[in-house]
Amino acid sequence: MGTFHQGKSELHGITVVVDTTGPEVFVGRCDDMDARGVVLDDVDVHRDGEGGRSKEDYLQKAARFGVFKKYDRLFIPHDRVASVRRLGEI
Amino acid sequence: MPYSPLLVKPMRDELTSLGVKELLTAADVDAFMNEKQGTAMLVVNSVCGCAAGMARPGIRIALQHDRRPDRVATVFAGQDLEATARARGYIADIPPSSPSIAFFKDGELVYFLPRHRIEGRDAHAVAHDLTAVFTEHCAVPV
Numbered sequence: 001m002g003t004f005h006q007g008k009s010e011l012h013g014i015t016v017v018v019d020t021t022g023p024e025v026f027v028g029r030c031d032d033m034d035a036r037g038v039v040l041d042d043v044d045v046h047r048d049g050e051g052g053r054s055k056e057d058y059l060q061k062a063a064r065f066g067v068f069k070k071y072d073r074l075f076i077p078h079d080r081v082a083s084v085r086r087l088g089e090i
Numbered sequence: 091m092p093y094s095p096l097l098v099k100p101m102r103d104e105l106t107s108l109g110v111k112e113l114l115t116a117a118d119v120d121a122f123m124n125e126k127q128g129t130a131m132l133v134v135n136s137v138c139g140c141a142a143g144m145a146r147p148g149i150r151i152a153l154q155h156d157r158r159p160d161r162v163a164t165v166f167a168g169q170d171l172e173a174t175a176r177a178r179g180y181i182a183d184i185p186p187s188s189p190s191i192a193f194f195k196d197g198e199l200v201y202f203l204p205r206h207r208i209e210g211r212d213a214h215a216v217a218h219d220l221t222a223v224f225t226e227h228c229a230v231p232v
């Protein structure tokens with residue numbers, strides 16, 4: 001059974017980490033990514049230091065078990081995106 | 091909205107043809123989970139091609155291993171809503187993920203393979219992870 005990418009980014013359907021130039025880091029399923037930014041579905045967000053956890057602490061747990069979503073869908077503009085990587089690679 | 095049953099049937103059959111028991115209701119899930127003794131693997135199946143398309147063949151390969159779980163069952167996320175919700179209730183501390191695979195020993199969760207650990211990998215890599223768990227937790231066949 002193939003994947004229904006419908007001409008979207010190669011990360012379509014993949015769970016990614018979007019780190020930002022600010023304190024937030026997002027984890028969600030990539031719907032699409034282009035020059036305007038990244039669209040994520042089923043998204044959690046963590047702010048550096050929130051709950052006493054750094055971004056890295058948060059990502060280590062997220063990589064192990066996944067995340068509980070806070071938002072159904074979010075758009076992160078390109079100028080806020082520092083990096084995009086697969087959660088499965090952490 | 092659930093996909094057409096016709097579309098989903100081959101994805102169900104891919105597991106049930108291996109002898110994986112399909113849990114269609116909350117009562118089915120309770121009956122499966124209430125049997126605590128031994129090892130049990132619960133697969134949350136899904137339509138997602140990125141991950142489930144590799145999870146199912148990975149499970150098929152893994153179940154050819156000489157050590158296997160005593161019981162294997164599946165619920166279908168987005169299709170069998172009641173059964174999936176009940177199954178997730180047994181691992182409520184873990185974020186919902188589909189496809190995913192939970193492995194229990196004597197009723198305790200000892201391993202969880204979430205969707206993001208399946209995405210982008212091939213069936214043999216998924217099977218490798220599962221057989222490592224089988225080797226650690228499943229009894230040697232007599």
